[in-house]
Amino acid sequence: MKKYPLILDCDPGVDDVFAILLAHSTPEIDLKVICSVSGNAGIEKTTYNAQLIAGLLGAKTIIAEGASRPLIKEAPPIGTVHGTDGLGGYAKGFGEDRLAPISSMKALDVYRKILLESEEPVYIAAVGPLTNLAILFLAYPEVKSKIAAVSIMGGGIRRGNITPYSEYNFYKDPEAADIVMKSGVKLLLCGLDVTQKATLSEKEMKSLKESQNEFSDFSVKILSSYIAKDAAIHDPCAILALTNPEKFIYEDQYVEIDTREGITRGMSYVDNRKNQEKKPNCRVFYDMDLDFFRKSMLDALEHEASKKPDENKSPNDQ
Ligand code: RIB
Numbered sequence: 001m002k003k004y005p006l007i008l009d010c011d012p013g014v015d016d017v018f019a020i021l022l023a024h025s026t027p028e029i030d031l032k033v034i035c036s037v038s039g040n041a042g043i044e045k046t047t048y049n050a051q052l053i054a055g056l057l058g059a060k061t062i063i064a065e066g067a068s069r070p071l072i073k074e075a076p077p078i079g080t081v082h083g084t085d086g087l088g089g090y091a092k093g094f095g096e097d098r099l100a101p102i103s104s105m106k107a108l109d110v111y112r113k114i115l116l117e118s119e120e121p122v123y124i125a126a127v128g129p130l131t132n133l134a135i136l137f138l139a140y141p142e143v144k145s146k147i148a149a150v151s152i153m154g155g156g157i158r159r160g161n162i163t164p165y166s167e168y169n170f171y172k173d174p175e176a177a178d179i180v181m182k183s184g185v186k187l188l189l190c191g192l193d194v195t196q197k198a199t200l201s202e203k204e205m206k207s208l209k210e211s212q213n214e215f216s217d218f219s220v221k222i223l224s225s226y227i228a229k230d231a232a233i234h235d236p237c238a239i240l241a242l243t244n245p246e247k248f249i250y251e252d253q254y255v256e257i258d259t260r261e262g263i264t265r266g267m268s269y270v271d272n273r274k275n276q277e278k279k280p281n282c283r284v285f286y287d288m289d290l291d292f293f294r295k296s297m298l299d300a301l302e303h304e305a306s307k308k309p310d311e312n313k314s315p316n317d318q
């Protein structure tokens with residue numbers, strides 16, 4: 001039995017690719033399903049991209065299509081650093097011949113099935129807008145008792161990236177973030193405070209360029225356009241916060257979400273007034289060991305590069 005049975009909820013998304021890579025290559029993780037959500041691109045594209053990445057990696061997992069739009073209100077139009085296809089323009093040209101299979105069930109019901117049938121509590125890493133999780137908690141609150149923890153890439157206490165106060169995932173669906181923040185489930189919040197630090201140095205990029213395998217070629221290409229606009233590889237932090245919390249600095253705090261429109265849409269803020277009665281509702285991550293982050297990424301990429309060429313063929317190819 002692996003230590004971390006995991007559901008990965010994402011909106012691939014260039015940095016989501018490296019969360020999928022880590023979830024796939026970490027021996028202690030049993031990647032049960034990848035659920036897509038609309039975010040960095042529309043649901044058709046993020047679902048296809050999840051199938052493509054899992055297929056490229058030869059990940060023995062399924063893809064389940066999630067929510068196609070935010071819970072209540074669409075976000076005002078905002079640019080994307082991920083390209084119109086969600087992968088910097090490289091969603092075509094790699095791995096179309098071996099897409100990972102897609103479930104006949106939607107993400108909501110795959111979540112419910114996995115959680116209710118699991119003999120042990122399940123971990124969730126959510127690295128896109130939290131729409132799927134909010135719907136799950138509203139529709140099937142009974143599944144909360146089967147969740148070990150939800151590790152979220154989202155929010156930011158000291159900064160935003162879409163506005164000075166709001167981070168992309170929470171800006172896209174503030175009501176979903178609010179529902180999850182109030183869910184009572186154990187939450188790890190890897191916001192911009194820590195993920196802005198998650199960059200690759202020349203050393204990692206050089207190793208990537210020298211790896212000469214399909215996934216590293218794909219990684220170099222999707223990073224080439226992304227890094228110039230957003231140097232941080234945000235999403236893998238949510239995986240590492242689960243498996244290696246000792247490499248991070250964090251504090252248990254009471255966090256609220258602003259669901260009003262305007263410059264604070266989706267803002268996540270801490271209420272740490274002395275006399276406030278509210279107990280902490282999440283573990284907020286503020287810093288991490290950058291060398292550890294970079295080594296984790298390099299190890300995962302080198303693990304991928306070390307595979308024999310046909311190791312990543314999908315089952316129906318073998
Ligand atoms: O703000 C960064 C987050 O928004 C990351 O998850 C990125 O993939 C985008 O979804």
Ligand code: CA
Nearest residue numbers: 013016127128
């Ligand atoms: Ca993402």
